[in-house]
Amino acid sequence: MQVFKTSVLLTFVLLCCFVCIFGDGFHSTLGHLKAQASPQIQAQAATGVIKRLIPDKAELFQVTVDPRLGPVGKDTFKVLKENGQDRVNLVGTSGVAAVWGFHHYLKYYCFCHVSWDSDQLSLPEKLPPVNITVTSVDRFRYYQNVCTTSYSFVWWGWPRWEREIDWMALNGINLALAFTGQEAIWQRVYLKLNLTQTDISRHLSGPAFLAWLRMGNMRGFGGPLPNSWHSQSLALQHRILARMRELGIVPVLPAFAGHVAQAFKRVYPNTSLTLMADWNHFSDEYCCPYLLEPTDPMFKTVGNMFISELVAEFGTNHVYSCDTFNEMTPHTSNVTYLSAVSSAVFSAMTDVDPSAVWLKQNWVFVHDVIFWTTDKVKAFISAVPIGRMIILDLQSELYPQYKRLHSYYGQPFIWCMLHNFGGTLGLYGSVENINMGVFDGRSLENGTMIGTGLTPEGINQNYVVYDLMNEMAWRAEPANLTEWFSAYVRRRYGTVDDHVNKAWQLLKSGVYNFTGLRKVRGKYVICRRPSLELRQWVWYNTTELAVAWDELLSASSQFHSAANYRHDLVDVTRQALQVLGGDLHNIIVSAFRKGNLTNFRQNTQLFQNLLNDLDVLLGSNEDFLLGHWLEAAKALGTTASEKQLYEYNARNQITLWGPHGEIVDYANKQWAGVVSHYFLPRWSLFLSALNNSLATGIPFNQSHTAEQIFKEVEEPFTLDTTVFPTSPQGDSIAIATDIHARWRSHFVARRPLRRFRHYRGRATLGIFPPRSRVFSLNTEVA
Structure with missing residues (x-):
């Protein structure tokens, strides 16, 4: 018995040592996915981030990279400044880790803030002392959705990319998509395979739609891609990769x-090909690329050619990503076939790069849970050796799949927050779910979680949610959200204030605390194609939103020069008008159906006034301008025709999303210019049609009106070349104050104290404590 106890104890000790040395248990298969640049190069790159962020005080920070600082497979940073010393010493296991430590010091010791919106970098004259060592809980901090490249990054040049890579490093991100320039690689491969340039031009989509070409959803729309695009993309990708690698990303x-x-x-008429399914009703001209059957020898040939050409151009860090069945159902449910597809995709990587690891989004398993039952998922992902596929559990904050799929049958996964679809605007978040969900994933028995990630389709919105999620990478336990939000506001605005703190506490418990299961896609009434059937839906106490608006505006005299405050005041005011717009729509529909012409016309005028006010408000802040999006697109064109093509891409994506509105309004933007030239004209035409119906007694024809809206507003907007401002007009605080004075009373009258909670399709009314049920789901189909 004593021998047995000793044996058990020895086994336990050895297991603990193994975990300490090899971390998550995947070091043998994932350990090579790490920084490859020398410590000196990484330290130099990290110093460059600091110089770009705080050039006047950069000399006060000394950076050293020492891979031996922390445990294997995890990043560690040490920040040290003793009393009496001027310089802060930053030591990290990689360049990323060192910059992460720098940002940690800025946030928690200097109360600074770096975000997509604006920075608040008022460092104290005398830098505070510090002596901390922090180690990441997991191996990876991942960033990007395959759609982010199209919804947010598509028109970026190097300056904006450089800023984003700096932001990645500041937040400890050490694994990120780098998809730029791949169409140039495909053009070379297709030419070698004897396709003509005309064939290739018909296949490659326009810049704003490349994400869905890459996933096989569509082809050709918005193209053809000019050779100048390929040249620019290749050059840009080389700079992106160089900087990422220098930092250790x-x-x-x-x-x-x-x-x-x-x-x-x-x-190749003798190859075995399957025409992909129709996606979102795109016509034959733009839908349905072919899928090579995995058993056909050409699958290996094409796959090897692409990886070889790619690696020859860009080098490799041995991790690759692709999705075969994104939002498309395979033509057969045969598990042998599904396994063969997965095996063929992986083999196409390893034939060229024996150290390859496949990083795969799990969206296909979320989007079609009816098809992707556990046996099919297991067959697909188990065809790849354990530890050679990393699964992105893409929307863990609302639809985690790691329990249903038993920790992905042994494959490592990353707990991701998706949060945003289409880059739409609208205050929204699931902070309670984020705060507890990451720890739920880590606590799984025999779990395989190896990281946290951000996977939004679009960025530049709701930064508070992303700031919180990024912190889950180092936190050992959930944050006190009341304290966290107070600290966030202090950092973001630069000082403490009771009014803004009250505002953000209300936002925290309301609009940022969605805990239901209903899909939130950013399609709010004022942004959607007009219809009598639209319904306003909110998950929060809208009276609390109004009070938060009051409180935020009350602090305007103190924060009038704070860029982040002005951004947030515009955003909260925008949200209030968005809610009121939905209310007015309900009243208008009710008046129309009751035949009350007077009430109908009164509220119709109010609705149109609201949209006019919204456009003026948005036009006062540079973060809400259509002009930036359009001018960035045109700037990439080298000829007049290219500029015109890119502008069409930019306009179509945020409105019709397809030649005939196949995914209309999916990526809508509440921007100045979009409201005045797209949303308002649509609603004006619609409301005029309703008015004529009431006045004449002729029944309203929704189909005819929708067709008229398409022909007279929507399609013309995509073809228009009106130039919109790239500089804000007017004072945001004065405009918000005026809007508040004229609209606040409407808000109170029309929104009683209530909150909607949705669980499994049921809605109940009343005030409820925040409590998530997302992470208790273990059913086959949630």
Whole structure:
């Protein structure tokens, strides 16, 4: 018995030592996914981030990179400044870790703030002393959705990319997509495979729609891609990769998912091809690339050619990403076939790069849970050796799949917050779910969680949610959200104030605390194609939103020069008008159906006034201007025709999303210019049609009106070339104050104290304590 006890104790000790040395248990398969640049190069790159952020005080920070500082497989930073010393010493296991430590010091010791909106970098004259060592809880901090490249990054040049890579490092991100330039690689591959330039031009989508070309959802729309685009993209990708690698960020390159151009069937008539399913009702002209059957020898040939060409151009850090069945159901449910597809995709990587790891989004398993039952998922992901596929549990904050799929049957996964669809605006978040969910993932018995990640389709919105999520990478337990929000406001605005703190506490418990299961997609009434059938839906106490608006505006005299305050005041005022717009729509529909012409016309005028006010408000802040989006697109064009093509791409994506509105309003933007030239004209035409129906007694024809809206407003907007301002007009605080004075009383009258909570499709009314039920779901289909 004593021998047995000793044996058990020894086994336990050895297990503890193994975990300490090898971290998450995947070091043998993932340990090579790490910084490859020398410590000196990484330290130099980290110092560059500091110089760009605080050039006047950068000399006060000394950076050293020492990979031996912390445990294997995790990043560690040490920040040290003793009393009497001027300089802060930053030591990190990588360049990323050192910059992460620098940012940690800025946030928690200097009360500074760096965000997508604006920075608040009022450092104290004398830097405070510090002596801390922090180690990441997991191996990876991941960033990007495959759609982010199209919804947010598409028009970026190097200056904006440099800023974003700096932001990644500041937040400890060490694994990120690097998808720029792959169409140039595909053009080379297709030419070698004897497709013509015309074939390729018909296949490659326009810049704003490349994400869905890459996933096999569509082809050609918004194209053709000019050669200048390829040249610019290649040069940009080289700079992106160089900077990522210098800092120690592992870039994720694209791989071959199996999709090929339709011309492939003509050039190789004997290959085994399956036409992909129709996606979102796109016409034959733009839908349905072919999928090479995994058993066809050409699958290996094409896959190897692409990876070889890619690696020859860009080098590799051995991790690749692709999705074969994104939002498309396979033509057969045969598990052997599904396994063969996965095996073929992975083999196309490892034939060229034996150290390859496949990083895969799990969205296909979320989007179609009816098809992707546990046996099919297991067959698909188990075809890849354990530890050679990393699964992004893409929307863990609302639809985690790691329990349903038993920690992905042994494959490592990353707990991700998706949060945003289409880059839409609108205050929204699930802070309670984030605060507890990450720890739920880590606590799984025999769990395989190896990281945290941000996977929004679009950025530049709701920064508070992303700031909180980024902190989950180092926190050992959930944050006190009341304290955290107070500290966030202090950092963001630069000082403490009771009014703004009250405002943000209300936002925390209301609009930022969605805990239900209903899909939130940013399609609010004022932003949608007009209809009598639209319904306002909120998950929070809208009276609390109004009070938060009051409190935020009350602090205007103190924060009038704070850029982040002005941004947030515009955003909260925008949210209030958004809610009121939905209310007015309900009243208008009710008046129309009751035949009350007087009431109808009164509220119709109010609705249109509201949209006019909204446009003026948004136009007062540079973060809400259509002009930036359009001018960035045109700036990439080298000829007049290219500028015109890119502007069409930019306009179409945020409105019709397709030639005929196939995904209309999915990526809508509440920007000045969009409201005045797109939302308002649509609603004016619609309301005029309703008025005529009431006045004449002729029944309203929704289909006819929708067709009229398309022909007279929506399609013309995508083809228009009106130039919009790139500089704000007017004073945000004065405009918000005026709007508040004229609209606040409407808000109180029309929104009683209530909150909607949605669980499994049921809605109940009343005030409820914040409590998530997302992480208690273990059912086959949630």
